[in-house]
Amino acid sequence: MFFQRKDVKEQKIEELLLENYNRYYRLAYSYVHNEADAADIVQNGAYKAIRNSDSLKNVEYAQTWIYRIMLNEIFQCAKKKQMVSLDELPTEQGQEDHYENIDLKRALDQMNPQDKAVIELRYFEDMKIEDIAKVLNENVNTVKSRLYRGLKKLRLELTDAWQWE
Known part of the structure; x- marks a missing residue:
């Protein structure tokens, strides 16, 4: 049985994704205001970060590199949402956080x-x-x-x- 060893970059990225999941989620949610979309953004961003871990040039900048990926996902999702007519969006009453x-x-x-x-x-x-x-x-x-x-x-x-x- 063969086991594929993870390289240092991929391990660091996975570690940062797990440690900072809630931060990435909050950031995404602040743009899309939808729990499912925010979760999708973070999931897609995490997938892209892990898949492209070999393109990270310096492990010290992994955190900022991941934020850049997450922001790109957020902006891409926000552009898609802008194309949808406001009349087509369902209204979610009572969903706002009171705090x-x-x-x-x-x-x-x-x-x-x-x-x-x-x-x-x-x-x-x-x-x-x-x-x-x-x-x-x-x-x-x-x-x-x-x-x-x-x-x-x-x-x-x-x-x-x-x-x-």
């Missing part, structure tokens, strides 16, 4: 996906700006600009929302 900030969630949903990703990775996933730049394959200064511009937009949106209450 979350609905105004913040709505304001984030109005942002473009790249700005939203920067804010969520920084403040909800507690990633460093340099790591976010690697995940998004962007310059550190671009990430900083997106972050500050996005925070300014959020502040304006939330101020407007709170003024009308």
Whole structure:
């Protein structure tokens, strides 16, 4: 009987996927707002990460590499959802978490996906700006600009929302 040995990269990727599954799921859910879609995104991302583990150049960057794969899956799913007419979507009443900030969630949903990703990775996933730049394959200064511009937009949106209450 032959056993195929896993290489170091594949082992590290599997380890990170298991350790951070909930983080990837929360990130996906924050975009698609559907449990099944979020689970599919994470499953597809995990499959792609394991399948392509040999293309990872440096094991030290496995975490950011996996985040990049997950964000690509999220953006791909979000594009597919945008093509579906809002009239065709079923409404799920009573599904919102009572502990979350609905105004913040709505304001984030109005942002473009790249700005939203920067804010969520920084403040909800507690990633460093340099790591976010690697995940998004962007310059550190671009990430900083997106972050500050996005925070300014959020502040304006939330101020407007709170003024009308």
